[in-house]
Amino acid sequence: MQLNNRIAVITGAAGGLGMGLARRFAREGAKLALLDINLAGVTQLAEELKAEGAECLALHCDVSSSAAVDAAFAAVEAHFGRIDILLNNAALVPEKPEDEERRKRHYALLTQPVPRQSLEITRNMSDAQWKRFWAVNVDGVFFCTRAALQRMEPQRYGRIINIASIAGISAMSAHSPHYSATKGAVVAFTRAVAYEVAGANVLVNAICPGGVLTPPMNDFLSRQSPEQLNVLNQILPLGRMGKPEEYAALAVHLASDECYLVGTVINASGGTVI
Template sequence: MKLTDKIAVVTGVGPGLGQGIAVALARAGADLVICDIDPEALAAAREAVLAEGRRCLSVVCDVSSSQQVAGMFAQARETFGTVHVLVNNAALTPNRPVDTERRNRLYAYLQTPVPRDSLGFTSEITDEEWLRYWGVNVHGTFYCTREALRLMQPQRYGRIVNIASIAGISSRSAHSPHYSATKGAVVAFTRSVALEVAGANIYVNAMAPGGVATPAFNEYLEKIGEDGRNRLWQSCPAGRFGTVEEYAATVLHLASDEHYLVGQVISPNGGSAI
């Protein structure tokens, strides 16, 4: 097992990618510290980890709060003594009705021969909306990384995997410039910290996934019908989105000792961005 005797922290373990990553790490032998702001989602992820026969500390934590993050890592240290792996997965994603409307407007614009004009996305974003995304996606990644490094640096070992997005390395998510900006910041942060700490045997990398075939997204595919699905797949050479298990396997590799990757951004995306 790749992660036997390792302690891994995974943030944002709600249904989908977060829970899938936690289960994959547990299956590889790690004991888990998991967090989410949703107690029900957190409880479900905890049960999934325990079902793999691993220990699990679950903490309700809003990663946009440095105090709550510090408290979570204090509990991790008290329970397990240290942390070897951190997966910064917690993030706000554009999944409200207004985001769906923007996404559909973008896809129609890209896939239909209509007159060119501004789509008006950025001018519609409020201060509150912009700052909420930065609070979770960027500040949360920083707060968790800072606390993890305080444990990893003295032991001269660690693996940090930041979950970025194809939105941060391409224009695939032009419908959500606030989300794209934060994921681009995660990419830049990954590279900077990676150079800083690699000499202490702490490897920092990022995964920038394309579309994830979560239950929620599969519901969206049903709603848009066959014509809508066919239009969507025009932008993805693989003709499908990646499964949670496929993405979790990439994270597992980056969390292990079986690579020589430092400051890299791995983007499983089915060819959507090459």
């Protein structure tokens, strides 16, 4: 119960890694505000966690809207009285069929003796595609961090954990330069804000996951041939992707009173990036 009675806001909590974070934080005793654009999803999760004894509040929130974020954080404060922990997890990820095709071409360059060539992605990217990723993955982190700090700094206590990606610290997502750019921005933002607010006893850190075995990722893997899976495993030293609960265990430490890390960007990729 490392987080007993702490109030934690988790964005993008309706599925994937966000759901894994919520389940682990509930087991550690945290009271949860679950935010997502998918209200039905977070409501269902909140009901499941309540049945297990957790105190949860489910809220609809589009993190790309500053007004929506401000309203959601005001509702959390009104319900729980304060906010101790923020997990900035909500993000767009490249998961459309065209993204899958680009990923395969990139992995072929990494693992097979094919001629060097351009992936021809950036030159064909639309303004709308670029701006949408930026709005959710970067603006959303800023809006939520600002709203959290407005509560954490006066109380002189807080923990902010930004879910970035190895895409932001390496070229492992060269197939998705728009996604890589946003996660690189989250890394830089983490370091700057961490230095800024450490004097108020607010600790800001980031986790850079590699592959996460979320339902969409499992769907992607299920569509691959044995040969394609072998190609993927060649770039994973552990031979597998990380489980949500493994990332959640790290987040629990960063959210706890035993954390002494400030502005740390943790490469949690099973050795994919060393």
